[in-house]
Amino acid sequence: xxxxxxxxxxxxxxxxxxxxxxxxxxxxxxxxxxxxxxxxxxxxxxxxxxxxxxxxxxxxxxxxxxxxxxxxxxxxxxxxxxxxxxxxxxxxxxxxxxxxxxxxxxxxxxxxxxxxxxxxxxxxxxxxxxxxxxxxxxxxxxxxxxxxxxxxxxxxxxxxxxxxxxxxxxxxxxxxxxxxxxxxxxxxxxxxxxxxxxxxxxxxxxxxxxxxxxxxxxxxxxxxxxxxxxxxxxxxxxxxxxxxxxxxxxxxxxxxxxxxxxxxxxxxxxxxxxxxxxxxxxxxxxxxxxxxxxxxxxxxxxxxxxxxxxxxxxxxxxxxxxxxxxxxxxxxxxxxxxxxxxxxxxxxxxxxxxxxxxxxxxxxxxxxxxxxxxxxxxxxxxxxxxxxxxxxxxxxxxxxxxxxxxxxxxxxxxxxxxx
Numbered sequence: 001x002x003x004x005x006x007x008x009x010x011x012x013x014x015x016x017x018x019x020x021x022x023x024x025x026x027x028x029x030x031x032x033x034x035x036x037x038x039x040x041x042x043x044x045x046x047x048x049x050x051x052x053x054x055x056x057x058x059x060x061x062x063x064x065x066x067x068x069x070x071x072x073x074x075x076x077x078x079x080x081x082x083x084x085x086x087x088x089x090x091x092x093x094x095x096x097x098x099x100x101x102x103x104x105x106x107x108x109x110x111x112x113x114x115x116x117x118x119x120x121x122x123x124x125x126x127x128x129x130x131x132x133x134x135x136x137x138x139x140x141x142x143x144x145x146x147x148x149x150x151x152x153x154x155x156x157x158x159x160x161x162x163x164x165x166x167x168x169x170x171x172x173x174x175x176x177x178x179x180x181x182x183x184x185x186x187x188x189x190x191x192x193x194x195x196x197x198x199x200x201x202x203x204x205x206x207x208x209x210x211x212x213x214x215x216x217x218x219x220x221x222x223x224x225x226x227x228x229x230x231x232x233x234x235x236x237x238x239x240x241x242x243x244x245x246x247x248x249x250x251x252x253x254x255x256x257x258x259x260x261x262x263x264x265x266x267x268x269x270x271x272x273x274x275x276x277x278x279x280x281x282x283x284x285x286x287x288x289x290x291x292x293x294x295x296x297x298x299x300x301x302x303x304x305x306x307x308x309x310x311x312x313x314x315x316x317x318x319x320x321x322x323x324x325x326x327x328x329x330x331x332x333x334x335x336x337x338x339x340x341x342x343x344x345x346x347x348x349x350x351x352x353x354x355x356x357x358x359x360x361x362x363x364x365x366x367x368x369x370x371x372x373x374x375x376x377x378x379x380x381x382x383x384x385x386x387x388x389x390x391x392x393x394x395x396x397x398x399x400x401x402x403x404x405x406x407x408x409x410x411x412x413x414x415x416x417x418x419x
Contacts, residue, residue: 037186051075053117055149067089070105105119121161136173244282254387288410289393380393
């Protein structure tokens with residue numbers, strides 16, 4: 001009797017905790033500024049509707065971050081959007097979506113052997129026809145990259161049949177990607193708040209890992225420490241984050257390179273360990289590079305860090321409202337060359353961050369573009385030595401009225417910290 005009563009008490013307590021958690025995580029209010037911007041661009045292009053399936057665009061237009069990437073949104077120039085969601089995700093969709101028009105499709109249908117995304121497509125076509133939105137529509141004809149869904153490891157991308165289906169019912173089909181890129185490049189106040197949360201988690205994860213990493217640990221062990229901490233702390237963070245994930249590349253000493261996988265190399269004493277960090281909080285991302293050093297940096301690395309901090313400072317000072325993207329690329333590469341490392345780095349030095357970790361705009365000396373207020377940019381100069389080793393610094397900067405604001409508190413001069 002007592003054991004039975006105890007079990008009921010434990011079960012009730014757990015259920016109360018879950019209910020309390022669901023009440024505490026408040027859904028974000030409708031970001032009308034964002035939606036109005038999209039509709040203004042649609043009006044300029046005389047679009048009846050935009051249809052999206054990439055998880056980051058579904059999130060951008062509805063606040064719903066899907067589990068599997070099968071879902072879609074019909075976003076009309078006028079009237080309420082339609083979210084087309086996988087049936088088991090109804091509760092998530094109702095809790096988070098800004099639209100009340102939610103249409104469900106089955107993950108498995110005993111009468112339909114096609115994959116689930118085809119049933120989502122059927123509903124999207126049906127909505128367009130029912131609402132008379134077929135004159136001119138935009139779909140994601142040219143994505144380049146897309147962000148992950150909440151299951152993360154297996155992105156779902158459209159097939160040729162998906163694109164062909166819209167051409168059969170519409171007078172004109174155009175690419176939605178340029179419109180969405182333009183809208184997404186300027187962040188709203190709500191988006192900036194969400195990105196601050198992701199950067200806070202990134203900083204806390206870095207502080208935790210710096211305190212607990214030790215020479216001789218494997219790079220992969222340290223990466224796992226960081227990722228686990230952010231996931232554990234981030235879910236439910238400040239009552240504002242429902243899902244948080246971190247992804248890392250960790251390289252130590254001579255393992256530092258332009259781009260390679262985390263390995264089983266040991267963490268080096270008196271040499272930096274570089275963390276390439278992506279933190280995602282409910283679909284909004286960071287893209288950061290942070291460093292830590294157990295012990296005292298060697299003289300060689302002191303000199304390299306001094307040079308890179310100066311280059312970074314010059315680049316950040318340039319990143320202001322109205323400044324040139326090509327000039328930013330030229331400036332950083334020229335400063336690195338003047339320091340004795342011509343031709344570096346071999347990767348881009350600036351790009352946008354938001355509902356993807358890497359999104360337009362990009363800085364390239366042979367390109368075009370102007371830095372604008374309320375863009376959030378990752379700036380990332382790096383120098384890499386032949387045979388291994390080197391450094392990269394990277395932060396996310398919000399472009400303000402007169403300058404910019406660094407969003408992650410972890411110091412770029414990591415000599416100010418001790419691992």
